[in-house]
Amino acid sequence: MSYNLTNGKLPTASSFVFPYVPSRTTDGAITAPQDRWLTTTLPAALMVDLQSIYYVNRWVVSNLGATGWPTTYNTQGYSLQCSLDGQNWSTVDTVSNNAASATDRSFSPVLARFVRLYIASNSGMSIHPMYASIARFEVWGDLSTSGYLTSLTISAGALTPTFSKTTYAYSSTVGFNVASTTVTAVLEDTNAQLKINGVGAVSGQPSNAIPLAVGNNTITIQVTPQTGPVQNYTITIARPDSTKLTSLTARDNLNNPISLKPSFDSNTTFYNVCIPQDSTATVLNITPVKEGVNATIGVNGTAVTSGTPWPVTIPAVGGSVSVPFKVTAPQVTDTTYTVNVAKATSAYLQSVTGIPGVNFVKTTYDYTTSITTTKVKATVIPEDTSATIEVTINGTSVPYTQRLIYTPNTGLNELMIKVTSSFGGDSKTYAFHITKS
Incomplete structure (x- = not known):
């Protein structure tokens, strides 16, 4: 459905004669002969900010003849110009040698946010070529037709630059461990068609997983509106290789x-x-x-x-x-x-003497014996005198000396000797299970 996009908007003009201000051209139906814009300086332009971007395809101009004035007061020539930024203008359609009280013309859809009626020198009223007066200025378009996205995200990371619906190229970098991504695109016009990498997609829902090869991966997002040109967005995702x-x-x-x-x-x-x-x-x-x-x-x-x-x-x-x-x-x-x-240097004990019932061999690490003496007097000598030796008796660490003297408890006693080589970190642990009667 097509709408009059200028209706109710506040236009501006390059010049006007009070009280025939620009807003009289967009404030509703023509109610009186004074309900018009008048300029006595040509060339002149009447501009309207549509406040959003639309596809426009029709324009209507009501001249003074539509308000009851003689047709000699109708403007002879004018053009419709469109712009996305209000600075750069393109002429869409031109009316020449006009004598009609109103013109209503259609054209191929054009993307625009700003529209203006431009009147060149000597193109005003036939009775006053340097004067021009317009009663009504209308630009029509389909409000529901848009080829834009309102959001674009990927599951793999953030996009650069920040999303804007009129920015079409984005990039992102992911880690090597990211082997795929999904893309979620939201349509401005839900009646438009959406494709991601050539496959139909649903607005606002993640796409199927898209594999990411090592290197640069380009993903295309295509929006086909009901009216107007197709809009193409691209995302280039860099997946670097790994040196791990x-x-x-x-x-x-x-x-x-x-x-x-x-x-x-x-x-x-x-x-x-x-x-x-x-x-x-x-x-x-x-x-x-x-x-x-x-x-x-x-x-x-x-x-x-x-x-x-x-x-x-x-x-x-x-x-x-x-x-x-x-x-x-x-x-x-x-x-x-x-x-x-x-x-490693040696982590062996060279000898252990003084424990009754123990016949020490350096490659045997576990010993069991029974004693009746009140003290144990053991001599412990490592093969590598620079080795580190840790001694625990019944779970309690005690300082190492070559001559270990301790009083065992009645019952089972555990003497643990760990030898760590001075170079290389090799270690051996010897366990002596001593039961005192």
């Missing part, structure tokens, strides 16, 4: 799993690996697994295949070697995961 690892594991050449410390986390980039001092393994195989699609892994410039073990010669006792796994990808900052491989 999803896994980093180690096994020695005897196929024993070797723990990383701390446990692997893709955001942690430094790890220690300790090979026990008595291990006979000679090679540690470290396997990195990349996350990025186009990412590459290298160690000191040599390519490493994701998921394939990288061999590292295990150093001698007390030695260490650092292995930098550098992960690179186009247009993304490199990430380097460093694994420090060390061969």
Whole structure:
């Protein structure tokens, strides 16, 4: 349905003669001969702000003949001009050599917020070519017809710039872990047709999930109004590649799993690996697994295949070697995961004497014995005199000295001795279960 969009709006004019002010052309029906706008200065323009953007397709001009004046007072020529910003104008239709008391003309729909009636020099009344007077100025359009959106959002993040219905291109950047997005577009005219990436969509409801490849992804939003041109919006979503690892594991050449410390986390980039001092393994195989699609892994410039073990010669006792796994990808900052491989010094006890019933062997870690003495006098000597030794008796930590003297309780007593090597972090724990009768 078409409406008179200028009706009730407050127009302005380049000039007028009081009391024939511009508002008389849009204030309702013609009621008297003085109900008109008059200018004695040409060229002149009568402008109306429609206060929103519409598709206009018809204009009506009532001259003085429509108010009862002779037809010689009708304006001879005028044009309809349209603008979106009130500054840049385009001529839509022109009436020339007019003698009629009213003109009513239609044209192909034009998008406009501002409309104006423009009268050129010497185009006024035939009786006074430099005077012009208009009784009624009407511009018609379909209020329900719009090719605009009122809102546009994505589930993956925010749009840049902030949404405006007359801004058609947007961008956003997501993380590598964002593999898809939905788009929600809200139509200004619910009778318009909406398509997202060529697939029909419902105004105000999320689209189907749209996969996001690594790189730039362009999503199109097409609005087809009932009247007027199709409006096309685009969103370009950048999904950068990743320079992180999803896994980093180690096994020695005897196929024993070797723990990383701390446990692997893709955001942690430094790890220690300790090979026990008595291990006979000679090679540690470290396997990195990349996350990025186009990412590459290298160690000191040599390519490493994701998921394939990288061999590292295990150093001698007390030695260490650092292995930098550098992960690179186009247009993304490199990430380097460093694994420090060390061969531990001894974490064994060399001897434990003085505990009745205990025949100590350094590779045996659990002992049970019974005593009748009132005190235990144990001599504890590590193989590596620089090792760290922690002693607990019945759950209570006590200072370590080579000569441990304590009074056991009646019943079961627990003596725990933990030895941590001075280099590499290997540790052994010896448990002595001593029952006093």
